[in-house]
Amino acid sequence: MLTFGGAYSNHIRATAAVGHYGGFTTIGVIRGEEHLPLNPSLEYAVRRGMHLTYLDRTTYRAKTSDAVIDDLRREFGDFYLLPEGGTNKAAVLGCAELPSELTDPFDVLFCSVGTGGTLAGVAAGLNPHQSAVGIPVLKGAAYLEQEIVDLQTSAFGARSGTWRLECDFHFGGYAKRTAELDAFIDDFEARHGLLLDWVYEAKMMYALFDLVRRGNFTPGTTIVGLIS
Numbered sequence: 001m002l003t004f005g006g007a008y009s010n011h012i013r014a015t016a017a018v019g020h021y022g023g024f025t026t027i028g029v030i031r032g033e034e035h036l037p038l039n040p041s042l043e044y045a046v047r048r049g050m051h052l053t054y055l056d057r058t059t060y061r062a063k064t065s066d067a068v069i070d071d072l073r074r075e076f077g078d079f080y081l082l083p084e085g086g087t088n089k090a091a092v093l094g095c096a097e098l099p100s101e102l103t104d105p106f107d108v109l110f111c112s113v114g115t116g117g118t119l120a121g122v123a124a125g126l127n128p129h130q131s132a133v134g135i136p137v138l139k140g141a142a143y144l145e146q147e148i149v150d151l152q153t154s155a156f157g158a159r160s161g162t163w164r165l166e167c168d169f170h171f172g173g174y175a176k177r178t179a180e181l182d183a184f185i186d187d188f189e190a191r192h193g194l195l196l197d198w199v200y201e202a203k204m205m206y207a208l209f210d211l212v213r214r215g216n217f218t219p220g221t222t223i224v225g226l227i228s
Helices: 010-022 040-047 057-061 066-076 089-095 117-124 141-156 179-192 201-213
Strands: 002-005 027-031 051-055 108-113 131-136 163-165 223-226
Touching: 002 010, 010 027, 010 040, 027 040, 027 057, 040 051, 051 057, 051 066, 089 117, 089 141, 108 117, 108 201, 117 131, 117 141, 117 163, 131 141, 131 201, 141 163, 179 201, 201 223
Parallel strands: 002 027, 027 051, 108 131, 108 223, 131 163
Antiparallel strands: none
16 A cells, blocks of 8 residues: 655654554655754655655655656555545545534544545535535635535535634644644643644644634533544
């Protein structure tokens, strides 16, 4: 299985783990140049048996082109291609099953957004009175709305569920962090005993708390923060 991701991609980590425990080979195509020593995300992937290869950023932007895929097949042989972030029609259909696993009643579900597959599926699986809020971890991520609509159209035939993006909580962009975000992570761990992933989930939880503080939800609203 071959897939794509940034240097701090949780999807790369997850794919490596699945390959390790499932007994098949994984290849991670990483955006940018190799930097040694490896960061914790890539080091984990290597420990789980993933082979890493790198594409410069210009080539990476063309990663779905026939030319790039053909080059990868010449280098690695035949493989199952899993898109960046694991986002495809099958993933969206799978994520649509997730809300039914939440046994406590709720009104709003928050989730972080990278490629949009989780939000596309989760929103489609909500009941009519429920809604979803996606928190992109990328700077300038308003374009993702159309990509999420396209994913839902592929899986369900049309835009599905009540959802929206809140694009102002990226803290500088993908895999970027600030002192404010770090302080939130430390405070959250001290209060709840849970260390949040700073690339994705800390930004989502910060947004949840900030939007509640600013009165975006009426008192009594039950909100779920999805840590995936």
